[in-house]
Every structure is written in structure tokens, then in C-alpha cells.
Amino acid sequence: MTDDEKKQKIEEIYETARQKILELEKQQKEIIKQYLQGLEQKKIEALRKEITNSF
């Protein structure tokens, strides 16, 4: 394998790994988003109850 071929292969391996990590990062952001939404929902529910009880 020539140096040019090796360099090309390194670029390919890097690009594939980079894309996979990006994809996983996206999934992870979605998990974090859902967790935060869940927390937000709970907080809204709690506030709603608090308001209802105050009447």
C-alpha cells in the first residue's frame, strides 16, 4: 500500500467514525431532551397542582 493509499484509508476510517459518533451524539441529545422535557412536564404539573390548591 502506498503512502497516498494509506492516507486515503485513514481519511475514510476517520470519516466513518466521525459520522457514527455524530449519529450517536444526536441520539444522546434526544435522550437528554426527552429527560429535560419530562422534568419540565413534572414541574408544570406540580405548579398546576399548587395553583389549584391555592384556590
Add this chain to the structure above:
Amino acid sequence: MENENDLLKKDLAGLEKKEDIEKFIDDAELLGGNEEVIALAKEKIDALERQAESATVLHDNEKSQVEYLGGSGTELEEKIASTNEAIGTIKTEATDQIKKLENLSEEKSSLEKVAEMKSLDEAASLEEAQAYVKKLQQEYQAIGEKDVPKIKEFLSTITEDEMQKLVKEGPDQQRDLAYVKEQIQKALQSEGKEIKGVHWVRAVSALRNLDRNFSDQLEQDDDEQTAKRKEGYRFENFSRSLERMKKEGTSEYIQNAMNPWRSWSGADEENDAVALARQMGIITPDEIKKAITEYFDARFINNEYPNKMQNLLRSAEYLLDRGKQFGEVEVVKENLKKAGLTDMQIQQAETRQYH
């Protein structure tokens, strides 16, 4: 403008400690040849490292949001553990693949060198010699298998008497008929492909040694194949000799190779192996010098047997030849003198005046 070598020399001149110099040399060797590939590999590995780290760590805004909404950082860490692990695995695998490619140039150039080698003498290290031997064994085996029907055909067309005649009249008496038959028998009984091949080749070569004209009957062989076989033998002997050196100890092995009264069979090849091992740095000149001196001490100096001088005179020529072959003829001369030979006798032996 200073070139790379000047800069390296300048850097090296500034180093004083032995460890620093050794490290400098290692680093310089590592950078030699495929600098661009190494630099690219490093850049990409670093980039993957940064990307993976950024992707797996919770950012400050995420942490503060969790805190504000009354959640738990630990709980969130658990939820993202599997994706974090997957990111780590991808990073490690890609890094390993890149590192392998980075090292491939060295392996490849070594393989290319072995493929281009014409003889074992060109091997610069034991690894290269072993790789060359392996390559030869494969070629060797292929030739051996090709010869099987030819050997069978030959054996069916020749009578026992004719064979005996060939043995007697053959120009090379190194192999006898029993040896040929033994090799053929072994080849027929062998189950392992490689062992079988070696026996066939030995048998073919032995048969060829019985009579040069035989090669016309056996096949239209070309010089290249014959050379490969010869090299194969040398190789086989060399590998075997290295094993024996390991088993018996280098000194004992060399002393054995020095002995003119042992069986001549294979002796030259073994002496070749000592010379080759010295050339390749597997055994050092000091080891050979020590072995030769010990051999003389045990046989001609500290030993009081009656025909010592007579044997020494008779063996001087052989011993000097071995000394030349091992590259240590002066050590042999020194010991011949110590054992009692005069300068004149040594000179006569050297110029073969006893013949």
C-alpha cells in the same frame, strides 16, 4: 538553509544523557520514511478523541437545566451510559485501525524486501531470515509436490542394479541410495503437506546428486528451480542449526562444527550456518573466539592424549579453513601456536603444503 539532517544533528548535539539520546534516535527512526502518514494519523486520532470527549460529556447548560428543573445529574448520566459506551468503542476501534495503517508501512517494506531477496545472506535480521525461510519453504513445497509423479515414474523405469551403478558412479557421494529411499518412504508416509514436500524435495535432490544426467530424465529443470532447492537446503540447515545452537549452547555448537573428525555429512552446511549467524549478528565474534579457544584448550592444550601433535598437524588445515569461514582465522592461528605448532607449520597448513 539548514536541511533536516543538520537540524537533527543540532538537536542531538544538545543531548547529554544516554536515555535522552536513545529516545531521540527512536523518535527520529519513527519519523523516518512515512512522516506524512504518521502526521495525518495523529491529527485524525486527536480529532476523534476531541469529538468523542465533547459528545460524551454533559455540557454546563444541560447541567444547569437539569438542576433548575429539579432533576438528577446521576440519573441523566445513567440514561446516556449506553450511547457513551458506543461512542467510546467507535473511537477505540477507529484509532486502532489508523494505528495499524500507520505501522503498515514498516511491515510492508520489510515484506517487500523479503520478496526481493535472492539469498539468505541478504537478511539483515533474524526476523527477515525467518520470513525468507518461510517464503522459500512455500516455493520449495510447491516444487516438491510437482515432482512426485516424476519420482514415481523414474523409480518404475530403473532397476535396482542401475540405481546401485548410479550411486557408485555418481559425481557427488553425499547421498546414498538408502537415503533416497528413506526420503521417498517418508514422503509417502507423511501426512503433513509441508513435511511431505520437504521429503520429496530431498529425494529429488539426492537422486539428482546420484547422477547429473538424471536431471534430463527427471524433468526439464531450470536453473532457477535448482537454485531454489539449494537455497532451501541451506535454509533448512540454517534454521536447524539455530535450533541446535539454542539447545546445545552456541559455544558447544561451534566447537562441534570445529571438529574435523566428526561425520562429514552436513558439516559444511553447519559451518556455513555459523558463518551466516555471525554475519547476521546472531552470534558475536567474541562468542566464536571463546568457543574456538575452549575447543583448543579441551582438545590440544589441556588434554594429554598421545597423538595430540600428530592430530593437530593433520587438522591444522581444516581448522584454519573453519577459522576463515567463521571470520576468525587469527584466533585459530593464535591457538594453533599455543597448542605447539610453529609459525612455519601454520604457514604450511595455510598454503596447503601438506596436500
